[in-house]
Amino acid sequence: MSKHPNPYGNIPDAELWSEAFARKQDEKDALSQLRSEFIIPTKGDLRNRRYGPLKKSTTEAAEADEDEESIYLCGNSLGLQPRRTREYVNRYLETWASKGVFGHFKELEDGLPPWLHLDDALKEQTAKLVGALPSEVVVMETLTANLHLLMSSFYKPTADRYKIIIEGKAFPSDHYAAQSQLAHHNIPLSALVTITPPSPSSPYLSTEHILSVISQHAATTALVLLPGIQFYSGQYFDIELITRHCHSLGLVVGWDLAHAVGNVPVKLHDWNVDFAAWCNYKYMNAGPGVIGGLFVHDHHGKVEDAQPPTEDGTHANHTGDATHDNDTKLIYRPRLSGWWGSDKNSRFRMENKFVPIPGASGFQLSNPSALDMTSVLASLDVFAKTDIESLRQRSLRLTAYLEERLLRYEGGPPPYKIITPMKPSERGAQLSVLLNPGLLDHILEYIEEHGVVVDERKPDVLRIAPAPLYNSFWDLHRFIVHFHEACKKAVTLAPITRKHHIDEPVVTANVVA
Ligand SMILES: *Cc1c(COP(=O)(O)O)cnc(C)c1O
Numbered sequence: 325m326s327k328h329p330n331p332y333g334n335i336p337d338a339e340l341w342s343e344a345f346a347r348k349q350d351e352k353d354a355l356s357q358l359r360s361e362f363i364i365p366t367k368g369d370l371r372n373r374r375y376g377p378l379k380k381s382t383t384e385a386a387e388a389d390e391d392e393e394s395i396y397l398c399g400n401s402l403g404l405q406p407r408r409t410r411e412y413v414n415r416y417l418e419t420w421a422s423k424g425v426f427g428h429f430k431e432l433e434d435g436l437p438p439w440l441h442l443d444d445a446l447k448e449q450t451a452k453l454v455g456a457l458p459s460e461v462v463v464m465e466t467l468t469a470n471l472h473l474l475m476s477s478f479y480k481p482t483a484d485r486y487k488i489i490i491e492g493k494a495f496p497s498d499h500y501a502a503q504s505q506l507a508h509h510n511i512p513l514s515a516l517v518t519i520t521p522p523s524p525s526s527p528y529l530s531t532e533h534i535l536s537v538i539s540q541h542a543a544t545t546a547l548v549l550l551p552g553i554q555f556y557s558g559q560y561f562d563i564e565l566i567t568r569h570c571h572s573l574g575l576v577v578g579w580d581l582a583h584a585v586g587n588v589p590v591k592l593h594d595w596n597v598d599f600a601a602w603c604n605y606k607y608m609n610a611g612p613g614v615i616g617g618l619f620v621h622d623h624h625g626k627v628e629d630a631q632p633p634t635e636d637g638t639h640a641n642h643t644g645d646a647t648h649d650n651d652t653k654l655i656y657r658p659r660l661s662g663w664w665g666s667d668k669n670s671r672f673r674m675e676n677k678f679v680p681i682p683g684a685s686g687f688q689l690s691n692p693s694a695l696d697m698t699s700v701l702a703s704l705d706v707f708a709k710t711d712i713e714s715l716r717q718r719s720l721r722l723t724a725y726l727e728e729r730l731l732r733y734e735g736g737p738p739p740y741k742i743i744t745p746m747k748p749s750e751r752g753a754q755l756s757v758l759l760n761p762g763l764l765d766h767i768l769e770y771i772e773e774h775g776v777v778v779d780e781r782k783p784d785v786l787r788i789a790p791a792p793l794y795n796s797f798w799d800l801h802r803f804i805v806h807f808h809e810a811c812k813k814a815v816t817l818a819p820i821t822r823k824h825h826i827d828e829p830v831v832t833a834n835v836v837a
Contacts, residue, residue, distance in 0.1 A: 328746050328747050328748065330724050330727060330728045330731075331721065331724050332724055332725050332728040333728060335728075337732060340728065340729065340732065341729075341732070343798070343801055345797075345801075346725075346796075346797035346798045346800065346801035347797070347798055349721070349725065349797040350796045350797050350798055353718060353721070355710055355714060355715065355718045355792070356796060358706070358709060358710065358793050358794065359793075359794045359795075359796060360407075361406050361407055361408070361706045361709070361793070361794070362404045362405065362406055362407065362609075362706075362793070362794040363404060363405045363406075363407055364393045364394065364396060364404065364794065365393075365394050365396065365404075366390060366391050366392060366393055366394060366775075367389060367390055367391075367392050367393075367394050367774075367775035368389075368390025368391060369394070370394050370775060370777070371390070392775065393775075394775040394776070394777060395774075395775055395776045395777065395799050395802050395803050395806070396777045396794075396795070396799070397776070397777060397778050397788045397789055397790060397791075397795060397799065397800075397803060398777045398778055398779050398789065399606065399607055399609070399753075399789050399791030399793075399794070399795070400555075400583060400587075400606055400607065400753070400754050400779065400787060400789035400791075401606065401779045401787075401789075402605055402606070402612055403586075403605060403606055403607055403608060403609030403610070403703075403791065404609060404791075404794055405609070405611070406609055406702050406703055406705075406706045408702045408705060408706070409610075409611070409699055409702040409703070411702075412436065412698050412699070412701060412702040413695065413698055413699060413702075415435055415436055415698075416436065416694060416695055416698040419432065419435050419436070420694075427439050427694070428440045436698060436701065439694040439697075440668075442692075442694055442697040442698070442701065443462060443463060443464070443685065443688070443692060443697065445701060446463045446697060446700055446701060446704060447459075447461055447462065447463075447685075449704040449705075449707065449708055450463060450617055450704065452711070452712070453585060453586060453704075453707060453712055454581070454585060454590050454592050454600070454602075454617075454619060455589065455590050455591035455592050455593055455594060455595075456592045456593045456619050457593055457622060457683075459622065459625065459682060459683030459684065459685070460592070460593060460619050460620060460621060460622055460625065460683055460684050461617060461618070461619050461684050462617065462618060462683075462684040462685045462687065462688060463604070463615055463616070463617045463692070463697060463700055464615065464616070464617070464618065464664075464687070464688045464689070464692055465615065465616060465618075465689065465690075465692075466603065466613065466615065466616045467497070467580070467582055467601055467602060467603040467616045468497045468498075468500075468501055469616075470601035470616055470617075470618045471497075471498065471501045471549070471578075471580065471601050472501055472504075472505070473618075473659070473660055473687060473689070474578055474599045474601060474618060474620070474687075475501065475502075475505045475547065475549075475578070476505075476659065476660045477599075477624075477657055477658060477659040477660070477687070478547060478576050478578060478598060478599055478624075479505055479509075479546055479547045479576075480546060481509050481511055481546045482546070484543070484544065485543070485544055485545060485546045486509070486511050486515055486544065486545075486546050487515045487516070487517050487541055487544050487545040487546060487547075488502045488505065488506060488515065488516055488517070488545070488546065488547045488548075488549060489517040489518075489519065489537065489538060489541060489545055489547070489548045489549070489550075490502050490516065490517070490518055490519070490548075490549050490550065491518060491519045491520075491529060491534075491550060491551065491554070492518040492519055492520035492521070493520075493527060493554065493556055493557075494518070494549075494551065495551065495555050495580070495582070498549065498551070498580055502516055502549055503516055517537070517541050517545070519533070519534055519537045519538075521533075526743060527554070527556060527557040527559070527743055528557070528559065528743075528745060529554075529559065529561075531561070531562045531565060531566065534550075534561070534566060535565075535566065535569045538566075538569060538570060538573065538575070539569075539573065542573040542574070542575060545575055546575075546576070547575070547576050547577075547578065548566075548570050548575055548576070548577040548578070549577070549578045549579075549580065550566065550577065550578075550579060550580070551579070551580045551581075551582070551583065551584075552579050552580065552581040552583065552584030552585075552588075552590060552600075553581075553582075553583035553584045553587065553588065553751075553752045553754075554583070555582065555583050556756060556781060556785070556787075557743055557744055557745075557756055558583075558744035558745075558751050558752065558754035558755060558756050558787070559744065559745055559750055559751060560584070560588060560745075560749070560750050560751050560752050563579060563590060563595055563597065564591070564594075564595040567579075567595055567596055567597050567598075568595075568596070571596065576598045576599075577597070577598055578597075578598060578599045578600060578601075579592075579597055579599075579600040579601075580600070580601060580602070581600050581601065581602035582602050582603050582606060583606060583607070583752065583754070584602070584752065585602040585604075585606075585607065585608060585617070586606070586607030586608045586609075586707065586712075586793075587606075587607040587719070587752040587753050587791075588712075588716055588719075588752045589712040589713050589716050592619050592621070593621065593622065596621065597619065597621060598620075598621055598624060599618065599619060599620050599621065599624070600618065600619040601616060601617070601618040601619070602616060602617050602618075603616045603617075604616055604617060604700050604703065607753070607791055607793075608700070608703050609703045609706070609793070610696070610699045610700045610702070610703040611696075611699050614696045614699055614700060615692060615693055615696035615697060615700060618684060618687065619684060620683065620684040620687060622683070624657050625657070625682055625683040625684060625686060626655075626656065626657075626682060627654055627655070627656040627679075627680050627681075627682045627686065628654065628655045628656070629653055629654065629655070630653040630654065630655050654679065654680070656680050656686070659680075659686070659687055660689070661678055661680070661689070662688065662689030662690055663689075663690075663691075664688035664689055664690055664691055664692065665678075665680055665681060665685065665686045665687055665688040665689065666678050666679050666680065666681065666686075667679040667680070667681055668681070706793065707793075715792045715793065716792070718792045719752070719753050719790070719792035720748050722753070722790040722792060722795060722797065722800065723748070723751065723752075723753055723754075723755060723790060724748065725797055725800055726755055726788065726790055726800045726803075726804075727742065727746075727755060729800065729801075729804040730742060730755065730757065730804070733808060733811070734808065735812075738811065739759065739760040739763060739811050739814070739815050740757045740758060740759045740760060740763075740811070741757070741758050742755055742756070742757055742758075743756050743757070743758045743785070744756045753789050753790055753791060753792060754787055754788065754789040755787075755788050755789075756781075756785055756786070756787050756788075757785065757786045757787075757788065758784055758785055759784045759785070759786065760784070760815075761783070761784060763784070763811070763814040763815065764780060764782065764783060764784055764785075764786070766810070766813065766814035766817050767786070767807070767810040767811060767814050768780055768786075770806070770809070770810035770813060770814070771803075771806045771807055771810050774806040776802075776803055776806050776807070778803075788803070
């Protein structure tokens, strides 16, 4: 028995493998209804070479197949479209068409908040998702841009402390961002420390290992930047413990929550996270490349009047390395600024006096896209139908079911292994599957033909992500049926010519005639 018994572990094969079992799990779960909030593309829609939904087919059999919902398990890459998004965006378009510039301020009886206040309208709901105070979050810019903006404020290298610690398989954009921050400060690229797995056979990074690398470099490090959930392996890091460890060593730590937000409940405020950033198009479902979000802890977002020293000689503010603006006598954390980060009441006076909005909003630069924010609002209104803790409970069940089905391969050892941690607390919705070499293309071809959408990472990894808002047990059942059929076909087809990219002896392909 493993240390983390799967809740589906004791169900007999015949029952677990049945469609009826999957259907029953969906019926039992009230949150299954949230699927109807989304447009699930049909198999025909995906095959269609025109952008809209598919027109009806001629034969009945073809029609039945084409009308069946696709098996979309790729919400970690691009979330599906909520039905209400179109309605909200139409309202935005109508407001623009009928009100012009007044759309910025005019309170409408039936519309969305005026564009000028859309950022505030998003705060409350975003804050709930990431465990923050509303003042600690803002929807702005995009993920990589936000990482740069945050690093410009939080990465303050000195002669002694200048290194940036990231993980070895960091998402390329995060890697480039950290690298270019070093270059920007004229620091050699050797100052980029990467945490790599101790064993070449697995991408797993134990918390002890992460802490020990951080400790080892602490005396010369200025910033730690880590993902909440690792995009490739799906590993969910212990944000609270790692943050506490960094702070005990005097280090600032930032978190990239691209794969965590809308997926797992995080408590950024209580965990004392310094800063974080994310995008809103993966588990957040607000559309490709849509405006992102960021978090700056209350400690770091303060804007205070410069006070004369108090009687005991200390200053009344807590912002460590704050700046002092002689004009306005304000003390706040230095940052790269723009007009949208300045106080709303004086923003339009054009007096060239930057008065940062306290909290995360003070990090804004530009007038944000109202179209983008409208789309984010639609997505958040879907999340508002439940709460992230309940969603996580559903997600744990879906992922456990997927895992158990993957582990039970009919007729021998499977030609793949799961590289995502087995422990539920160490993963979100995604399971990454490392296929035996040479199988990926055959398998993808087969499952795509059958309406399955998953993410591939060449040469051998499939990432399968049941998004708890819209994926069902029935989706996972259909996925497994097609995937296992594809595996059985692929092992008879694929000559195993390449060496595995992770040098562990993998389970031998099941090439029975
Ligand atoms: C998706 C993702 C990105 C993408 O960044 P954009 O700036 O939105 O293009 C960056 N980092 C991580 C870890 C991601 O998962």
